[in-house]
Amino acid sequence: MITLKGIYKIYGDTGNEVIALNNINLSIESGEYVSIMGASGSGKSSLMHIMGLLDKPTQGEYVLDGVNTIDIKEKELSSVRNKYIGFVFQAFNLLPRTTVIDNVILPLVYRGENKDIAEKKALEILKKLGIDKRAYFKTNQISGGQQQRVAIARALAQEPTLILADEPTGNVDSKTTLEIIKILQDLNDEGHSIVIVTHEDDIGDRAKRKIRLKDGLLIEDKIIRQNRV
Amino acid sequence: MNFKDLIFTSMHSLNINFGRTVLSALGIIIGIASVIALISVGQGAQSKITQNIQNLGSNLIIVTSGNAKVGNVKQGIGTANTLNQNDVIALQSRNNTPDVIAVSPVISKSGQLIYQGQNAVTLIEGVTPIAQSVNDITMAKGSFITEPDVKDSLPVIVLGPTVSEELFPNSNPIGKLVTIGNTFFTVIGVTQSKGSAGGGAYNQDNQVAVPISTAQNELFGNVGYSTIILQASSANVMNQATSEVENTLMRVQGITNINQANFNITNQTQILTTLNTITGTFTLLLGGIAGISLIVGGIGIMNIMLVSVTERTREIGLRKAIGAKNSDILYQFLVEAILITVIGGLIGVIIGIFIDYIVATYIIKVPFIISSLAIILSITVSITIGLIFGIFPAYKASRLSPIEALRYE
Ligand SMILES: Nc1ncnc2c1ncn2[C@@H]1O[C@H](COP(=O)(O)OP(=O)(O)O)[C@@H](O)[C@H]1O
Ligand SMILES: [Mg+2]
Numbered sequence: 001m002i003t004l005k006g007i008y009k010i011y012g013d014t015g016n017e018v019i020a021l022n023n024i025n026l027s028i029e030s031g032e033y034v035s036i037m038g039a040s041g042s043g044k045s046s047l048m049h050i051m052g053l054l055d056k057p058t059q060g061e062y063v064l065d066g067v068n069t070i071d072i073k074e075k076e077l078s079s080v081r082n083k084y085i086g087f088v089f090q091a092f093n094l095l096p097r098t099t100v101i102d103n104v105i106l107p108l109v110y111r112g113e114n115k116d117i118a119e120k121k122a123l124e125i126l127k128k129l130g131i132d133k134r135a136y137f138k139t140n141q142i143s144g145g146q147q148q149r150v151a152i153a154r155a156l157a158q159e160p161t162l163i164l165a166d167e168p169t170g171n172v173d174s175k176t177t178l179e180i181i182k183i184l185q186d187l188n189d190e191g192h193s194i195v196i197v198t199h200e201d202d203i204g205d206r207a208k209r210k211i212r213l214k215d216g217l218l219i220e221d222k223i224i225r226q227n228r229v
Numbered sequence: 230m231n232f233k234d235l236i237f238t239s240m241h242s243l244n245i246n247f248g249r250t251v252l253s254a255l256g257i258i259i260g261i262a263s264v265i266a267l268i269s270v271g272q273g274a275q276s277k278i279t280q281n282i283q284n285l286g287s288n289l290i291i292v293t294s295g296n297a298k299v300g301n302v303k304q305g306i307g308t309a310n311t312l313n314q315n316d317v318i319a320l321q322s323r324n325n326t327p328d329v330i331a332v333s334p335v336i337s338k339s340g341q342l343i344y345q346g347q348n349a350v351t352l353i354e355g356v357t358p359i360a361q362s363v364n365d366i367t368m369a370k371g372s373f374i375t376e377p378d379v380k381d382s383l384p385v386i387v388l389g390p391t392v393s394e395e396l397f398p399n400s401n402p403i404g405k406l407v408t409i410g411n412t413f414f415t416v417i418g419v420t421q422s423k424g425s426a427g428g429g430a431y432n433q434d435n436q437v438a439v440p441i442s443t444a445q446n447e448l449f450g451n452v453g454y455s456t457i458i459l460q461a462s463s464a465n466v467m468n469q470a471t472s473e474v475e476n477t478l479m480r481v482q483g484i485t486n487i488n489q490a491n492f493n494i495t496n497q498t499q500i501l502t503t504l505n506t507i508t509g510t511f512t513l514l515l516g517g518i519a520g521i522s523l524i525v526g527g528i529g530i531m532n533i534m535l536v537s538v539t540e541r542t543r544e545i546g547l548r549k550a551i552g553a554k555n556s557d558i559l560y561q562f563l564v565e566a567i568l569i570t571v572i573g574g575l576i577g578v579i580i581g582i583f584i585d586y587i588v589a590t591y592i593i594k595v596p597f598i599i600s601s602l603a604i605i606l607s608i609t610v611s612i613t614i615g616l617i618f619g620i621f622p623a624y625k626a627s628r629l630s631p632i633e634a635l636r637y638e
Contacts, residue, residue, distance in 0.1 A: 054550060054632045075554065082552025093547045093635065097245040109234050110552035154551070 001161060001193060002051065003027040007060035009046045009216075020046040021057070022216035028195065030161075033188040033226070035207035036197045042213040044197045045166060051195065052085045052164045053077055065161055082107055086155025090167035092147045094139040100126065100150050101135045107158045118157070125153045129183060145176030152183060156192075163187070165196045169203060181206050182229040202227075230557050239564040246537070253533040254573030256526025257614065261574045261607045263519035265581025268603040270588050271512030273595035278504050280596075282497060284423040284433060286365040288461040290329070290471050291500075292316075292478065294453060295491025310336065310453035311491045316481055317457060325477040328470035331460040333363040336444045336452065342437065344396040344407045351392050352436045353409065355444025363460050364433065371403045371418030374440050378417075382442040386414035390422040391435040412447045414439065461496075471496050516603070520610070527570075527614035534566055534622035538629075545626050546634025559627035566619020567612055574611030578604055 009021035020043045028034055038044050049055035050062060053069060062069045064084060072080055087093075094103045101122050108118040126132040129149045134142050139150065148168060155163050165184065169177040185206065188194050198204050205227040212220035230238070243250045294311040312334070319325055320332045336355035341348050360366070361373040369390065378385050386407060393402050402416045423433050445451050461470035475487065475494050484490055538545070545558055553561075582599055589597040 049632050052550070054635075078549060078552050078554045078557075081550065087550055089635070093543065093550075095544060095547070098241065102241075106548070107551040109238075110230050110548075110554075110557060112231055115234065158551070 001028055001030045001065060003061075003063040004051075005061040005063075007047075007050065007057045007062065009043070009050065009055070010058045019216050021050070024060070024218050026211065026218065026221070028162075028193065030193050031188075031191055032193055033184075033208045034195045034211060035204040035209070036195060036211050036213065037199065037201070037204045037220075038213035040199065043216040044199075044213055046216075047213065048164055048166050048195070048197050051162070052087060053081050078110075082111055082158060084161040086158045086160035086163045088148070088151050088155055088163065088165035088168045090170040092144070092151050092171070094147055094150055094154075096140055097138050099136050099138055100131070100142065103139060103150055104153045104157050107154060122153065122157055125156050126150075129153050129156075143176075144172045145179060148172060148176070148180055149183065152180070152187075156187070161193065163192055163194045165194065167197055167199070169198070169200075177203070178229060185226075185229055230553070230560075235557075235560055235564055236568075239561055239568055242561070243565055243568060249533060249537065250569060253530045254569050254576070256529035257523065257570050257573035257611055258526075258577040258580065260519065260523035260526040261577025261611060262581040262584060263522060264516055264607050264610075265578055265600070265603050266584035266588065267515040267519050268512055269581070269585035269598055269600045270593070270595070271508065271515060272600050273585070273589045273598045274593065275505060275508040275512065276598060277595040278508060279501060280424070281432060282501055282504070284365070285497070286363050286458075286460065288464050288467060288470075288497065289363070290459040290461060290467070290474055290494065290496045292457040292459070292474060293493045293495070294455050295493060310455045312454040312457055316478055317454070319477050319481045320457065320459060320474060322477075325480075326459070326470065326473040328462050328466040328473055329459045330462045331359050331363050333357060333360045333458045333460075334441060334454040335360065335456040335458060336441060336449060337455050338449055340409055340448070342392065342396060342407050342409055344405065347396050349392050349395040351389070353444070353448065354436055354438050355441035355449070356438045357441050360438065360458075363458055366433070367421040369419045369421045370401070371416070373418055373420075374438055379440040379442050382446045383440060384412055384414045384443055384447065385417045385440065387418040387420060387438040388416060389420055389434045389436045391432075392437055393419045409448060467496055467498060523607075523610060523614060526573075527618040530566060530569060530615070531618035531622060534562065534619060535625070538562065538622050538626045541626075542629060542634045545629050546631045546636075549629070549631040550635060555627040558629075559623045562623030562626045563616070563619045566623065567615035570611040570615030570619075571608070574608050577611075578607065581607075 004024050004026045007021055007024040008019065011018045011020055024047065036044050036047060046055070050057050053064075053072075095106070101119055104122040104126065105115065105118040108121070109115065123132055123135060126135050129152060131146055131149050131153070134146060139147060142150070168184075169180050172180065181203065184194055184196065196203070196207060204210055205224065206229070208223065208226045210220065210222055210224050211218065292312065317332055317334050320329065334357060337352055339350065340353045341350050356374060357379055358374055358376055366373065371387070373387055374385065377383070388396070388402060396402065396407065397405065402419060405416050406413045407416060408414070420433070439448070459470070459474055461467050471494060478492060479485070479487065479490060482490070548558060585599070586597050589595050
């Protein structure tokens with residue numbers, strides 16, 4: 001489904017360059033649940049941004065669903081992201097003072113989908129995630145755990161090829177962390193492909209495959225026994 | 230994103246940042262309100278002046294006496310009463326001026342009327358009976374100056390309604406004695422109001438009339454006439470009648486070149502044109518000054534929008550990450566700017582009309598005119614300002630890179 005070949009990401013000018021990703025080769029198939037581990041500064045977010053088409057590699061090839069991403073025009077990147085990638089961020093990144101449902105349908109609105117149909121779909125997803133009762137609350141009126149579930153609902157509404165979660169449990173307590181992990185596990189059981197970035201081992205172990213970065217180098221890539229919730 | 234959703238999104242953003250929206254609209258509200266108020270009041274004043282001049286009578290030609298000479302230097306027009314009875318007789322002859330139907334000589338000067346300690350400063354006009362028809366005067370009470378009044382230089386006076394109201398607020402003025410200088414005048418009539426406003430020769434409500442001979446003998450000394458007002462037989466012959474008057478006066482005074490004349494001829498049409506040009510220019514000037522405040526308002530919007538783009542960097546990054554195109558962000562911010570200016574413009578129009586109403590009705594007392602041209606113009610201008618000053622912040626927002634924006638704290 002996605003293939004990274006000889007990916008480099010180099011920040012800064014010659015002289016004081018930072019090699020954030022150093023020759024990464026990686027391929028992820030549909031239905032996988034992968035965790036990307038590594039210390040702070042090891043290059044996890046850089047890799048995420050490239051996989052999420054938010055940034056371009058300095059060198060290397062990235063093929064997404066059979067399309068070489070180098071061929072995607074700058075203007076089309078937004079629609080490609082909208083179609084293929086669902087993001088879940090550490091900081092939730094919801095629109096403030098806006099209702100839960102309006103946040104969930106946002107990617108669909110940008111896609112030009114009919115609002116009524118989009119809302120119906122969003123309500124179903126919110127119900128599945130157990131927060132349909134908060135659908136018409138403003139995002140600043142609900143808890144952190146609920147906010148992260150809204151963010152997951154927003155990603156799901158896109159029906160993306162891949163869900164990318166960057167430290168999704170970084171801003172919530174341990175009880176809520178477990179709930180979020182359970183949701184991701186359930187989604188993977190249903191067939192969704194998930195890549196989760198984390199620096200915590202016990203969260204990384206919830207995945208089925210574990211990848212470890214160190215100073216931009218891929219130092220570990222193995223199938224693990226999933227520690228299910 | 231379709232158009233409806235775009236408008237909805239922009240309205241929502243403006244609504245959740247209500248305070249900032251109001252602040253950015255303020256400049257436009259003030260700018261539009263002042264443009265509307267100034268132009269509308271200006272047009273009201275213009276229509277009032279037109280009305281005053283039309284109230285003077287119809288198809289009038291006005292001969293003003295010329296310049297006094299001090300040494301060899303000409304003074305301003307009307308500084309000497311150089312017109313006299315010979316001029317009037319010549320102008321009355323049908324042979325000389327076939328298109329003129331009435332000749333009304335006038336001596337005028339401002340002066341003070343006193344009645345039982347009350348006083349009124351007003352324009353005193355020495356006239357002949359024909360002034361009543363020439364100046365289209367109807368009487369509210371009593372009668373106008375008559376032939377015998379003039380013949381015998383009787384001390385009688387006709388009051389304009391404003392003067393009458395000032396001196397006799399609660400009583401009938403007819404038969405009462407008022408003094409001008411040392412002379413007593415008997416009030417014989419009060420004219421009907423013409424609804425004129427302002428001061429000077431064009432406000433017939435704030436004037437008094439006495440027999441022209443009485444004015445010469447008792448008030449101003451035996452001087453010539455300050456003005457001769459002539460009435461042409463119809464609007465079509467105004468120009469012809471005007472040149473008949475000019476030729477007659479030049480012949481009587483024995484001059485061949487109009488530049489040597491010590492009188493000045495004008496007619497109602499010319500006065501109207503001149504005054505309309507002056508007030509029109511003045512209105513435009515005021516409107517233009519107010520227009521500058523609109524530009525300042527636009528810059529204010531740009532400032533606040535730029536701050537807003539910085540504040541909303543994360544929001545923009547998120548929108549882009551989940552599928553907003555550069556153009557979606559550009560349009561969102563542009564529509565926000567235009568909505569601010571359009572809504573601000575509409576509020577400004579309402580406030581401007583309100584100010585116009587207050588100023589026109591209660592302060593300078595001119596007709597309350599809503600200038601539709603000014604309204605259309607200012608709405609167009611506000612949309613344009615929204616576009617011009619919104620485009621830079623909107624462009625800046627649309628070019629933000631999603632990762633930089635998401636990283637922004
Ligand atoms: N925009 C940038 N400009 C310069 N250096 C960067 C930038 N983004 C990340 N880096 C550097 O690249 C390295 C990897 O960063 P990152 O991918 O954020 O790591 P992680 O998410 O694992 O903490 C770090 O040394 C970081 O300082
Ligand atoms: Mg990171």
